[in-house]
Amino acid sequence: MNNYIFAGCDTVKLAEKYKTPLYVMSEDYIKDRLREIREDFLDKNPKTMAVYASKAFLTKEMARIIKESGIGMDVVSGGELYTAIQVEFPMEKIIFHGNNKTIDELELAIENNVGRIVVDHLEEMDIIEEIAKKHNKKVHILFRISPGIDSHTHKYIQTGQVDSKFGIPLDEKTIKTAMEKVLKLEFTELLGFHFHIGSQISDNGNHIKAIQIMTQLMKKVKDEYGFIVKELNTGGGYGIHYSESEERKPLAYFTDSIIEEIEDRCKEYELERPLVIIEPGRWVVGEAGITIYTIGAIKEIPGIRTYVSIDGGMPDNPRPSLYEAKYEAIVINKAEEELTDVVTVAGKCCESGDILIWDLKVPKVETGDMLAVLSTGAYNYSMSSNYNRIPRPAVVMLSEGKDRLIVKRENYDDILRNDI
Missing domain, CATH: 3.20.20.10 (Alanine racemase)
Structure with a gap:
């Protein structure tokens, strides 16, 4: 199997079941x-x-x-x-x-x-x-x-x-x-x-x-x-x-x-x-968690950098923007493929500082691939926000190879709930 297995579960299947972005614990x-x-x-x-x-x-x-x-x-x-x-x-x-x-x-x-x-x-x-x-x-x-x-x-x-x-x-x-x-x-x-x-x-x-x-x-x-x-x-x-x-x-x-x-x-x-x-x-809890994203826009600046954008970022993980936190990540649907490229993982917010990982080694990536950022169990969900009016992800708990939902994904109505 070419998919990344975390805590006994196929992460691609988790992403397909619960959608992305997705916190997994x-x-x-x-x-x-x-x-x-x-x-x-x-x-x-x-x-x-x-x-x-x-x-x-x-x-x-x-x-x-x-x-x-x-x-x-x-x-x-x-x-x-x-x-x-x-x-x-x-x-x-x-x-x-x-x-x-x-x-x-x-x-x-x-x-x-x-x-x-x-x-x-x-x-x-x-x-x-x-x-x-x-x-x-x-x-x-x-x-x-x-x-x-x-x-x-x-x-x-x-x-x-x-x-x-x-x-x-x-x-x-x-x-x-x-x-x-x-x-x-x-x-x-x-x-x-x-x-x-x-x-x-x-x-x-x-x-x-x-x-x-x-x-x-x-x-x-x-x-x-x-x-x-x-x-x-x-x-x-x-x-x-x-x-x-x-x-x-x-x-x-x-x-x-x-x-x-x-x-x-x-x-x-x-x-x-x-x-x-x-x-x-x-x-x-830090290493107990990962966050799964879907890759969207891929932007190559010849001779400088390739930006790979994901469907989350600063709202679900503000730590890189706050204090330059470093992370590792895996392209979960190509987990066993050779790491041939170097990309920068960009979040989707309207902030130049919304970068999750600089210079990550990856296989050849395409729009629709999925990325898991590792060690996100601490200070990710707890520090998350609705910046740019982006709903917070769902949280899934894994135990003995089985998954269960512990926090529902927010929708747009949740964001508007307290507005008058």
């Missing part, structure tokens, strides 16, 4: 990653917790899969939280992030008894305390700390540097204000700290540096305020394979060194080892 792959989290982190290390960073990819079906796995979920908006509520996700396993949560979002979180709210700025404590008092509920929080680490990734997906929109700055005055304030609150209880240094991280060195900084902070707040940190959330950001220069490392590459460093520093500073939390998202 492998439940088998996702469950393998969730199993690795359990076996190589949770079962291996006592006092640990893992939550899926749902911003990477979230639908009701994905929330059900995470629920079934037994791990928790982190959410960053009322919409993500509402999705979890709709599938009766255990609220005690929810961690609610966000640098500017609205009052309505915090109301929703506290009314539904989320496990932890990660406080991103000092004034947020006042809002949480007021809502918690109104509902007569105890709310558990973590402080998100910006540890001042510049990670080796694109600047748009760095999150732990000094100049960041995320987190409480790690300076003497701010930490003093935060600790003195939280310890006086009646309905808000601080459990510990959270940090996140960035996304698509391929090396564990900066996680180690951040842990060294955070354990020093743990010692400081114990010595100065008598506060014992019960939880340390180390974030996620573990990288995956997108192109030749990037590889997904096993979870243990990151988590073994994280646990070892925390235990060593806690022993050195005579601290009780806290509950350690991780938040993988992209690592769970």
Whole structure:
């Protein structure tokens, strides 16, 4: 067979059945990653917790899969939280992030008894305390700390540097204000700290540096305020394979060194080892997804470039335009043919920047051929838009060689639904 097989399914037949563009996700792959989290982190290390960073990819079906796995979920908006509520996700396993949560979002979180709210700025404590008092509920929080680490990734997906929109700055005055304030609150209880240094991280060195900084902070707040940190959330950001220069490392590459460093520093500073939390998202779903397109216009500029246009682009995958993300792709109906040509894959939007892949090696392509862009499971569907009034694609989930629709394809009426 000349067709590309993904997760046991013929991708050409999927495209014919569901039309293109089409998001395709492998439940088998996702469950393998969730199993690795359990076996190589949770079962291996006592006092640990893992939550899926749902911003990477979230639908009701994905929330059900995470629920079934037994791990928790982190959410960053009322919409993500509402999705979890709709599938009766255990609220005690929810961690609610966000640098500017609205009052309505915090109301929703506290009314539904989320496990932890990660406080991103000092004034947020006042809002949480007021809502918690109104509902007569105890709310558990973590402080998100910006540890001042510049990670080796694109600047748009760095999150732990000094100049960041995320987190409480790690300076003497701010930490003093935060600790003195939280310890006086009646309905808000601080459990510990959270940090996140960035996304698509391929090396564990900066996680180690951040842990060294955070354990020093743990010692400081114990010595100065008598506060014992019960939880340390180390974030996620573990990288995956997108192109030749990037590889997904096993979870243990990151988590073994994280646990070892925390235990060593806690022993050195005579601290009780806290509950350690991780938040993988992209690592769970990134390579579980592909996006299938149909090739349309082919435009050759002699001696310069050949543009191969597809029936999607920026609206279903904004990552190349946002931060120059690199991808690999396969012409799925000619998967075994020799790669003789080099083309640039262009999206259909009215933007010069709507280019998915520059200089892709392909066999001889024709209008009507189909292209699968690989490793699109994370931050593609979740970041998709209706730019140029283009409907969002359907999402299909594959399991044990069988396909099922989990998100219907939008139509033009869906785009107009809220217009007045």
